[in-house]
Amino acid sequence: xxxxxxxxxxxxxSIIGAKFVGNPDFLISGINEIHVVExxxxxxxxxxxxxxxxxxxxxxTILINKEVECPEGKAxxxxxxxxxxxxxxITHFSPRSYSTLQVGKNSIVDVSATVMPGAYxxxxxxxGKNTVIYPNVSIYNNVEIGDNVxxxxxxxxxxxxxxxxxxxxxxxxxxxxxxxxxxxxxEIGASCTIDAGVTGDTRIGEGTKIDxxxxxxxDTTVGKMCLFAAQVGIAGAxxxxxxxxxxxxxxxxxxxxxxxxxxxxxxxxxxxxxxxxKTYFGSPAGEAREKMKEMAMIKQIPSLFEKK
Numbered sequence: 001x002x003x004x005x006x007x008x009x010x011x012x013x014s015i016i017g018a019k020f021v022g023n024p025d026f027l028i029s030g031i032n033e034i035h036v037v038e039x040x041x042x043x044x045x046x047x048x049x050x051x052x053x054x055x056x057x058x059x060x061t062i063l064i065n066k067e068v069e070c071p072e073g074k075a076x077x078x079x080x081x082x083x084x085x086x087x088x089x090i091t092h093f094s095p096r097s098y099s100t101l102q103v104g105k106n107s108i109v110d111v112s113a114t115v116m117p118g119a120y121x122x123x124x125x126x127x128g129k130n131t132v133i134y135p136n137v138s139i140y141n142n143v144e145i146g147d148n149v150x151x152x153x154x155x156x157x158x159x160x161x162x163x164x165x166x167x168x169x170x171x172x173x174x175x176x177x178x179x180x181x182x183x184x185x186x187e188i189g190a191s192c193t194i195d196a197g198v199t200g201d202t203r204i205g206e207g208t209k210i211d212x213x214x215x216x217x218x219d220t221t222v223g224k225m226c227l228f229a230a231q232v233g234i235a236g237a238x239x240x241x242x243x244x245x246x247x248x249x250x251x252x253x254x255x256x257x258x259x260x261x262x263x264x265x266x267x268x269x270x271x272x273x274x275x276x277x278k279t280y281f282g283s284p285a286g287e288a289r290e291k292m293k294e295m296a297m298i299k300q301i302p303s304l305f306e307k308k
Contacts (some may be wrong), residue, residue, distance in 0.1 A: 001094055001177045001199045002030045009061065009075045012042065015092055016085040018063075022075030028061050031089055031177075035237050035255070036200040036219060042089070044082035083165045087175050090199070094177035097141065099123050104141065122158065128184070142177075142196065146184035152212070155192040157182070161218030161236060163198055174198055178219065183207075189214065195236070205242065223260065241276060251283075 010024035029040035034050070034057055037043045042061040045054035054062050061075045063082045070076045079085045099105065104123035109115060113127045118135040121127070125139055128147040133139070137151050140158030151157070158180045164171040178197025182188070182204045189212035196202055197219040204216070205224035214228050217236035227245045234240065235254035244258050247266040252258070259276025269283030281288040 001032065001090070003028060003093060006040070009077070012061070012089065013077050016077070016079065016088050018077050018079045018085065020075060020077045021067075021070045022061075026061070026075045028075075030199075031086070031093065032059070032199045033219065033237075034059065036197075042077070044079075044086040046082040083172065083174070087172075090175040090177050094175075096175075097123055099141075110147075134190075140180075140196065142179045143182070144179060145182045146186070146206070148185045149182055150187040151182075152188065152190040152192075154190055155188055155194075157188075157194050158196045159193055161195050161198045163218065163236070176218070178202065180204075183224075186210070189230070192216075198236075211248075217254065229266070244276075 006027040006029040008024060009020050009022050009026040009028060012028050013020040028042050032041040032043055034043045034054055037057050037059040039058055039060055041059045042063055043054055043057060043059035044063040045051055046065050055071055061077065063077045063079055063086060065079055065082050067078055099122055103121045106123055107121050107125040109127045110129045112129045113131040115133045116135045119133045119137045121139045122141040124142050126144045128145055130147055131145055131149040133151050134153040136154045138156045143158045160176040161174065163174040176196050176198055178199050179201045180194050180196050181201050183206040185207045186204050188210045191212055192210060192214045194202060194216045195218040200219050202219055203221045205222050207224050208222055208226040210228045211230040213230050214232045216234045219236050220234055220238040222240045223242035225243045226240060229246065229248040231249045232246045234252045237255045238252055239257040241258060241260035243261050245263045247264065249267045250264045252270045257273045259274060261277040262274050263279045264270060264285060265281040265288060268281055268285040270285045274280055279288040280286060282291040
């Protein structure tokens with residue numbers, strides 16, 4: 001999420017009542033998660049395992065729960081609870097708003113688009129030329145849809161990120177303020193869910209086709225000309241490169257990359273990054289030919305124990 005206008009370090013620290021290390025006039029131009037930060041952004045870290053990653057990231061301001069040496073050219077904000085305080089900042093600069101209108105304020109629907117009865121369009125939504133929105137589609141705030149897109153019934157775009165911190169008595173939600181961007185010529189089947197980015201974008205690339213009952217998590221980027229069959233589930237912050245095919249019920253863990261041109265057979269479980277232009281199968285997924293050989297060998301195991 002970009003801050004317009006940028007805010008000073010002193011101002012950001014004062015909003016959450018925290019002390020800071022650095023020039024009070026040091027500018028902060030955005031709030032972002034660590035995997036998508038850019039220069040000028042503030043990112044939070046609350047676990048020692050990720051301190052080094054955060055301090056060495058592109059983020060130029062770090063919201064952290066330990067007093068550490070400030071890297072050159074950066075600033076620190078010291079907080080006893082960075083998760084709580086990043087939520088305060090998100091809520092301050094992007095307060096939650098709800099619309100009871102069929103088309104929310106500041107939304108633009110091209111005159112050539114078709115929006116069927118029962119569809120809901122939130123605030124700050126853009127829908128492009130010749131796009132068709134079928135009945136009972138729900139488009140939350142801050143969704144951008146390109147030209148010649150088809151979205152079938154009961155699909156939800158822009159739902160909140162599944163991102164929680166476990167507290168002693170409850171799970172605390174990380175507030176969602178990002179977008180969903182659907183590029184041109186995409187088709188999305190019925191009853192799909194595509195979550196908004198927490199602070200950045202969830203993006204579906206041009207020409208991609210998605211079957212029914214597919215879930216795509218927050219901040220995931222799907223490339224161009226991909227093909228996803230029914231009941232595929234993709235966790236948050238994944239990168240699916242161009243021309244990837246995922247057959248039915250493939251499950252993909254968070255934060256991994258699937259290389260361009262890869263094919264993953266049905267019911268496979270992907271727990272690590274896969275190279276492109278290869279075919280995969282199994283759980284955990286491996287190259288399909290090797291997995292098939294393994295299965296054939298497993299079938300031979302009972303014969304090893306048969307009495308002669």
